[in-house]
Amino acid sequence: MSGLDYKRKFEKGITLVxxxxxxxxxxxxxxxxxxxxxxxxxxxxxxxxxxKANLLxxxxxxxxxxxxxxxxxxxxxxxxxxxxxxxxTKNKSLFEINDCTSGSGTSIGKNAEENKINKxxxxxxxxxxxxxxxxxxxSVTNDTKKLEVFTYCSNQVASKTNLSIKNRxxxxxxxxxxxxxxxxxxxxxxDERYFARMEVGVTSGKMQTDSRGNKVPTSKKKYIYFQLD
Numbered sequence: 001m002s003g004l005d006y007k008r009k010f011e012k013g014i015t016l017v018x019x020x021x022x023x024x025x026x027x028x029x030x031x032x033x034x035x036x037x038x039x040x041x042x043x044x045x046x047x048x049x050x051x052k053a054n055l056l057x058x059x060x061x062x063x064x065x066x067x068x069x070x071x072x073x074x075x076x077x078x079x080x081x082x083x084x085x086x087x088x089t090k091n092k093s094l095f096e097i098n099d100c101t102s103g104s105g106t107s108i109g110k111n112a113e114e115n116k117i118n119k120x121x122x123x124x125x126x127x128x129x130x131x132x133x134x135x136x137x138x139s140v141t142n143d144t145k146k147l148e149v150f151t152y153c154s155n156q157v158a159s160k161t162n163l164s165i166k167n168r169x170x171x172x173x174x175x176x177x178x179x180x181x182x183x184x185x186x187x188x189x190x191d192e193r194y195f196a197r198m199e200v201g202v203t204s205g206k207m208q209t210d211s212r213g214n215k216v217p218t219s220k221k222k223y224i225y226f227q228l229d
Contacts, residue, residue, distance in 0.1 A: 042205050049130050050222065053200045056123050057224045060147060060198050063116050068194070068228050070112035079113050080194050080228050083149035084171070095120055095147040099139040100131035120147075124200070132203040132217040142219035143201035149228065153192040194228035 064079075072082035086094050095117050103125020109115040122128075124145045131143050153170040170192070201219035208218045 045130075046202070046205055046220075049202050050220070052129055053202050053222050056129065057198045057200055057222065059123065060120055061196070061224060061226045063119070064147070064196060065226070065228060067112040067116060072113040073111065079116075080149055080196075082113060083147070083196075084151055084168075084194075087148060088168075088171070093146050093148050095145075097121065097124055097145040098141070100133050100141050100143070101125045101139075103127050120145075129200075130203050132219075134216050135214075141201070142217060143203050144199070144219070145201065146199045147196065148199075149194060149196050151192055151194060196226055196228055198224045198226075 068080040069078045072079045074082045074085060077085065083094050086092060094113070101121065101124075103122040104127075109118055125131075129143075131141050133139055133141050151168075151171045152174065154173060154175050200222050202222060204218045204220045206218045207215045210216050
């Protein structure tokens with residue numbers, strides 16, 4: 001018997017228990033890797049949706065600024081004042097999406113207001129941006145989209161001709177009197193200013209429990225504030 005054969009005589013293979021333990025350890029490693037891959041794919045998807053949302057928000061801001069003084073459906077007032085009127089009288093926005101829409105079809109409006117709102121409805125449809133409904137039986141979503149306009153002025157001069165709509169109250173007021181340079185006179189904030197806020201909800205891919213104990217998808221809100229004039 002050679003030396004090599006003699007050594008092999010005393011060699012033993014691994015037992016079944018040892019094989020099972022090794023399999024479990026390797027399996028745990030694979031499960032961890034798969035979970036990391038799944039999380040990475042989900043994170044990339046959410047990041048992509050946020051990037052698209054940023055681009056769409058910027059587009060809306062540029063569109064709105066370009067047509068802010070154009071005619072609206074409300075007689076005698078422009079586009080930006082139509083938003084203010086809708087918010088004051090009806091407590092809602094002219095552009096607000098609360099469900100997942102398909103954005104299909106084509107339509108041409110009779111003025112800048114209708115054309116822009118139709119365009120924004122298509123851009124924020126689920127064809128462009130992911131939208132998750134609260135459940136399978138509804139189109140309502142937490143991924144809401146809304147454009148609002150606010151006026152900023154002094155109520156002390158709210159009835160003056162410097163306002164777009166006479167006698168309309170300021171939505172946000174500033175009645176402070178400031179020191180004037182180079183004179184020592186106290187000057188008040190006089191001119192009315194318009195500011196807009198665009199809100200977009202982006203699906204986060206996570207779930208939360210609502211007040212009724214139901215599991216609903218969560219939404220990450222993104223905002224942009226910009227001055228209209």
